[in-house]
Amino acid sequence: MKNKKAASKTLDFFQKTLLLITASVLFWLSNPNIFFEDGLGWLAWFNYLPVFFLIRKCNIRQSILYGAFYGIISYGLYGYWLNTFHPLGLIIVCIAYMIICALLFVGLKWADLICIKNGWLLQFVCVCAYEYLKTLGFLGMSYGVTAYTQWKFTTLIQICSVTGVFGLNLLVIFPSAFLFSLISKKQAKQKLIHQVDFERKSHISAYVKKEKALAVNSLRLTYICGLTWAALFFSTLIYGNYVVRQPVSKKSVTVAAIQNNDSPWKNGIEEYSRNVKNLIQLTEEAQSLSSEIDFVVWPETAVAPSIIYNYDYGNDVRRFMLISQLLNFLDENNAVFVIGNSHEVEFRGAEKQYYNSALVFESGKNVHPPEPQIYSKMKLVPFTESFPLKHTFPSLYVRLLNGGSHMWQKGDEYTVFNYRGLKFSTPICFEDTFSTICRQMVLNGSRCFINLSNDSWSKSTACQHQHLAMAVFRSVENRVPTVRSTASGVTCIISPTGKIEKIAPEFCQAFVIGKVPLMNENSQTVFTKTGDIAGMAEAVLGAFILLIQTIVVIIKKILDKK
Incomplete structure (x- = not known):
């Protein structure tokens, strides 16, 4: 029995590690990288698929750990060139994304827990919100936003003249969430069908019947969302084709x-x-x-x-x-x-x-x-051109200057x-x-x-x-x-x-x-x-749904105790 448990834990760890590595490598290769100078943009449509499966397998504590490793590995591979400037630059970026991605994974896991049937939709919105929010503030940088991987697909990216890059992000990130929902729900449906077949022999369970009906409805929602995405995708291509054919100024x-x-x-x-x-x-x-x-x-x-x-x-x-x-x-x-x-x-x-x-x-x-x-x-580069905490951390400031940083004054117009x-x-x-x-x-x-x-x-x-x-x-x-x-x-x-x-x-x-x-x-x-209304809307919507769903879960637990 102990051997079986140990083997099960080993297999579980191996699966999670494989998903972590796959997610990091997909992110790296979809962007311009050391092997493919233009990046393999088509991979970006599946970047988050292994992330969603990894989140499903983790508990809250594990999600923190795997999120931290995802941030370190993915951005360590993606921004390896920072080491040429100064190893400290790469270390700072990896630490920053270790924290950011740990928080992201916790948020995704919480979404999975509080929205059992359709948590994938909330997770999708949360990922889009994360990619917008990470570009803001002193440490904010746009490097690594998923939609940028599509830069060679001229027809597709014309939609950005309407929605900005974070509108295109919705189109590119959605297939990962859709495929995750489709695969996981079909697996759940098959499991319930087997349960129904088994219990039919000994008086069918009303609970299992109800769960099967819910699974069918949930899968139907996934198909509807998929068809909506397909309509938007083809509309985007039609619009892009129209735009690129428009003449530009002759002057x-x-x-x-x-x-x-x-x-x-x-x-x-x-x-x-x-x-x-x-x-x-x-x-x-x-x-x-x-x-x-x-x-x-x-x-x-x-x-x-x-x-x-x-x-x-x-x-x-x-x-x-x-x-x-x-x-x-x-x-x-x-x-x-x-x-x-x-x-x-x-x-x-x-x-x-x-x-x-x-x-x-x-x-x-x-x-x-x-x-x-x-x-x-x-807009000055953090730590290499600007360090607002130089009086709070003078030793770090001196180290940055000695490492080749050139601190500039900020323009104002x-x-x-x-x-x-x-x-x-x-x-x-x-x-x-x-x-x-x-x-x-x-x-x-x-x-x-x-x-x-x-x-x-x-x-x-x-x-x-x-x-x-x-x-x-x-x-x-x-x-x-x-x-x-x-x-x-x-x-x-x-x-x-x-x-x-x-x-x-x-x-x-x-x-x-x-x-x-x-x-x-x-x-x-x-x-x-x-x-960037699309990015702001994604951030507000994600935070709002998370808050409302959390309140609903808390109220439900209080009522159940009574």
Whole structure:
């Protein structure tokens, strides 16, 4: 007897572990990864299937443990490239998701317990709510949202111009919940049928009869939900096909996006001078191929010394000479330049402040002296660019600085630039992974995103394609084009429907030249007008149903005691 129990426990542990590993690997492979640079997006439709089965097998305590391991394994595999920047970065992310996913699994288990027959529907809503909520706050990041895996399916993702990425999330996550419900309910139904057959021989049990009827009704609800999803899915494809066939504006400007393949770890005036020289050379090569280039874009912090500060106040002769050389080149050039710069501001009697900025120059207008329009990054990367608890944890703050972190000041304005008929904004680094930031830029009047980024530190194609996948959705949501100029990839031009029109090879010096349409200033998508209502609705609905069902269970227990 003891041997049978031990064998049963061993088998149970093996099944749970297998489900845990399968769920983590599905999440990893569905996103851009070390083996498949674009990710296997079709796997995302089944990402949560093993999670739901794992939850069913666990009790509350076990769900905490398996949730914690799911967070560590899945995000450890997904974000392995953080280790290149600093092992502490990967550790922080894994710890964060260890806690977040432990809470998620507890919530899913509680939903399973309080909604015995149709808990799968509540679990489905809770998963969608989790994926929205995890993007909020200081630690919030959009990396790992399921719908981003569909970035290559241009027709499907057009629905995001109405619902945003979290509306598409409903479509992509639902099949996991549906298949879980279908499989588990069919198994339960078969079990009840056997019970009925057995008890028919010895006076059939009314209870078993009732349970069989409930199982049939519950299975019928699953089919109805499945048919509703199928109708929505095909409607989405029809809508997407209609959108991608719509003509875009015939008016356009020509943009050259430069990729300098610069290492962010190398410092010093010699390195800065070499890099500016390369940027100028690549620009001249691009302009030799096309004399009609209206805009030239250089990546995030492509010019390391502060252009304005070193020109106006700098006492380093070599830096001043470098900036003067750069300004002379800009003033002799006919194109509008968008340049990533480490912008310094000095106030009397106060510490110097540093901003990760985009500077826009136009010859004959704001080059000599340098008086460019400026946008400074507003969403800073946690722990590497911003650490609000530096006075509470000074030792950790020092350790972060010693590890290569560069703390920036936060910008305070969603700047919209207007040059040569193109109204554009410049989300910097991972700002284009946040729908709220880019949406606000469009509400302010922007009709094009020019993203300046530097993912070269990751030395990872997977990292760069994960970032690119999210950038595609910003164009689709707001129906505006995107130009990306990156240090090593992915430098490209994205159409308003999310199609990648031009793309440069990664980890090399390169550039892309392409036409960017001038979009109608008066047109805004439903998403631009309403925002992430789908995500907010999922969070509110999940919390509301959980609360109501919990109250019902408590009241029922009180009445049963009486």
